[in-house]
Amino acid sequence: MSDELDRIRREMHAVLQQLGVRPDDSLQITRRTFIHRSLLFGAASVGQTFAWWPLLNTIDVAHAAEAPFKFAWISDTHLYEKSLNTRFVDKVVRAVQEVQAMDPPADFLIFGGDLAQLGKIEELELGVDLLKDLTIKKYYIPGEHDWYLDMGKKWGELFGQPNWTFDHKGVRFIGLDTVSRGPDYWTVKKMTPEERMGHMATLDGTVAGAWAGVGRDQLDWMQKILADWDKSKPIVIFSHNPLYEYYPPWNFWVRDWREVNEVLKPYTKVTNIHGHVHQVLYNEIGSMRSIGMLATSWPWPYAPEGVPKLTKPMIRADPGDHFDGVGWETVNVNAEDKVDVEYIMWGRKEVFVQSDPDSSLSQPEKLRPRMADNMWPY
Amino acid sequence: MTIRATVLGTLCRPSFVVAIAAVAVFVGPTSAHKEPHTPEQLKLYEDVLMEEVRKGDLLFHGDAATAKQMNVVLSTTGMACAMCHPMASDTHPQSYPKFQVETSKFATLRDMINWCIEKPNQGEKIEIDSEAMKALEAYITWSNSGSVLVPGKH
Numbered sequence: 379m380s381d382e383l384d385r386i387r388r389e390m391h392a393v394l395q396q397l398g399v400r401p402d403d404s405l406q407i408t409r410r411t412f413i414h415r416s417l418l419f420g421a422a423s424v425g426q427t428f429a430w431w432p433l434l435n436t437i438d439v440a441h442a443a444e445a446p447f448k449f450a451w452i453s454d455t456h457l458y459e460k461s462l463n464t465r466f467v468d469k470v471v472r473a474v475q476e477v478q479a480m481d482p483p484a485d486f487l488i489f490g491g492d493l494a495q496l497g498k499i500e501e502l503e504l505g506v507d508l509l510k511d512l513t514i515k516k517y518y519i520p521g522e523h524d525w526y527l528d529m530g531k532k533w534g535e536l537f538g539q540p541n542w543t544f545d546h547k548g549v550r551f552i553g554l555d556t557v558s559r560g561p562d563y564w565t566v567k568k569m570t571p572e573e574r575m576g577h578m579a580t581l582d583g584t585v586a587g588a589w590a591g592v593g594r595d596q597l598d599w600m601q602k603i604l605a606d607w608d609k610s611k612p613i614v615i616f617s618h619n620p621l622y623e624y625y626p627p628w629n630f631w632v633r634d635w636r637e638v639n640e641v642l643k644p645y646t647k648v649t650n651i652h653g654h655v656h657q658v659l660y661n662e663i664g665s666m667r668s669i670g671m672l673a674t675s676w677p678w679p680y681a682p683e684g685v686p687k688l689t690k691p692m693i694r695a696d697p698g699d700h701f702d703g704v705g706w707e708t709v710n711v712n713a714e715d716k717v718d719v720e721y722i723m724w725g726r727k728e729v730f731v732q733s734d735p736d737s738s739l740s741q742p743e744k745l746r747p748r749m750a751d752n753m754w755p756y
Numbered sequence: 757m758t759i760r761a762t763v764l765g766t767l768c769r770p771s772f773v774v775a776i777a778a779v780a781v782f783v784g785p786t787s788a789h790k791e792p793h794t795p796e797q798l799k800l801y802e803d804v805l806m807e808e809v810r811k812g813d814l815l816f817h818g819d820a821a822t823a824k825q826m827n828v829v830l831s832t833t834g835m836a837c838a839m840c841h842p843m844a845s846d847t848h849p850q851s852y853p854k855f856q857v858e859t860s861k862f863a864t865l866r867d868m869i870n871w872c873i874e875k876p877n878q879g880e881k882i883e884i885d886s887e888a889m890k891a892l893e894a895y896i897t898w899s900n901s902g903s904v905l906v907p908g909k910h
Contacts, residue, residue, distance in 0.1 A: 458833075462834045463833045465833065580838065582842035628842060676839065678840070679841070679842075697840075697858065697872075697876055741850075741851060741906070743903055744900065745843040745845055745899055746898065748817065748843060749809065749810065750809075750813035751813075751817070753810065
C-alpha cells in the first residue's frame with residue numbers, strides 16, 4: 379500500500395506543488411473553535427455527557443474589498459437514534475446553543491455532512507430537529523453516512539440539491555457533493571441497503587473502495603458557475619472530503635483531485651473547507667489552501683502516513699477526561715502568508731501539540747488494512 | 757489475497773478443529789520441539805493465528821453476530837472499537853506494558869482494551885484471558901505488525 383501511496387503523492391506534488399505557486403496571501407482566514415463563555419461556565423453539570431473535543435468551528439473571512447464577516451461550521455455529528463446514543467445528541471444540542479449564542483451572530487451555518495451515522499430516516503430527522511433551534515441560514519452538504527442507505531432519497535427530501543453556490547460579501551461559496559458517486563459494490567453481491575450502508579459506514583473497510591469523488595458532471599457545473607467569477611476574487615469551497623490526496627484507504631481524498639485542480643487552477647484565492655477527517659488539518663495544494671474541520675462526535679487519529687507537512691497536529695486525545703484543559707488559545711499556523719489559523723478548542727488550553735508526547739504521531743505505526751470484511755459472507 | 761485464501765480455508769470449523777486435534781496427536785507437546793517443522797505445521801500455526809485475527813477484526817468492528825456468538829457486550833452506544841481506531845491505529849500495542857494515564861496503573865494492552873470497553877463504549881468488560889480478549893489482542897497486534905516494540909512509551 380505504501381508504494382502506491384508514495385507514487386500518488388509524488389505525482390500530486392509534481393502536478394500541484396510547482397515552484398513559486400502558493401495560495402494568494404491577501405485572503406485572510408481565521409479559524410477558531412467557538413465556545414461561548416457563558417455556556418462554558420454553566421456546563422459543569424452536563425459535562426459528563428460531552429467528550430473531549432471542540433464542538434464547532436467558526437471562520438472569519440476578511441477580504442480587502444468587503445466587510446469582514448463570520449460564519450459557523452458543524453459537521454460529522456454521526457447521530458444514532460436517541461434511544462441508542464445520547465452523547466452525540468447532547469453534543470449537537472450544545473453546538474447549536476453555542477452557534478445561536480454567537481454575538482454578533484454568524485452570517486450562516488455550514489453543515490459539512492455525516493449528520494446521521496447509518497443514514498436512517500430517524501437519524502436524519504433527529505438531526506433536523508436538533509438544528510432547527512438555530513435560526514441563522516443553514517446550508518447542508520451530504521456525507522457518506524447520510525447517503526448510502528437509501529442513496530440520498532431522504533437527505534434530498536430534507537435538504538434539496540446536494541451541491542449549490544451563493545455569493546456573500548465578495549466571496550463565492552460553493553458546496554460540493556463528494557460522496558454520492560461511489561462505485562457500485564453492492565449489486566453484484568446482492569447486498570441489502572443495510573449491508574451497503576454498513577460497508578460505507580466503516581472508515582477502514584475494504585469493500586466500498588474509493589467512493590469519494592467530485593465527478594465529471596459536477597466539475598463541469600463548477601467550471602460553469604465559476605466562469606463569470608474574477609480570477610483574483612475569493613472562493614470558498616465546502617466538501618465533505620478533502621479535495622486532495624491525504625490517505626485514500628480512509629477516503630481522506632477525492633479520487634479525481636487532478637481534475638478538481640484543473641478546474642480551480644486559474645483562480646488564485648481558493649479555500650477548501652472539509653469535514654470527514656475529524657481532525658485539525660491544513661494543507662496547500664497549488665493555489666488552493668485546505669482546512670480540515672473537527673467533528674462533534676469523536677476524533678480520528680491521524681493516518682499512519684500522508685499527513686500534510688503544513689499541518690501542525692492537534693494534541694492527542696485523552697479519552698478519560700471530559701474537561702481536560704478548558705479554555706481559549708490562539709495559534710498562528712503560518713504567519714508568513716498571513717493565514718491566521720486559530721483554534722480555540724473546548725476543553726483544551728493548547729490545541730496543537732507542544733512536544734512529542736502530546737502527539738499521537740510520536741509513535742510511528744505500520745498498519746495493515748482489515749481482512750474480515752472481504753471474507754464470505756461479508 | 758494470500759491472507760484471504762489462507763483464512764477461507766479455516767472457515768469450515770469442524771475440519772479446522774479436527775486438523776488441530778490431528779496435529780496435537782501426531783506432533784503433540786512431547787515431540788513438538790524434537791523434529792524439524794513441516795510446512796503443514798507452519799501452515800496450521802498461521803491458520804490458528806488468522807482465525808483469531810478474523811474473529812478479533814469482527815469484534816473490533818462491532819459485528820453483532822460475532823459478539824453474540826462469543827457472548828460479549830463490547831458496546832452499548834453503537835460505537836465500535838474501530839470507530840476511534842481505524843485499522844487498529846492509535847492502539848499502540850507495541851508500547852505495552854506501560855503506565856496507563858487513564859487508570860494511573862501499570863497496564864497491559866488487555867487492561868486498556870477493557871478500559872475502552874467499559875468507559876467510552878459503555879460495554880461490559882471481558883475476562884482477561886477470555887476467547888474474545890485473545891481475539892481482540894490478536895487482531896490489534898496483527899494489524900500493527902512491523903511497528904517497533906517500545907514498551908512503556910507514552
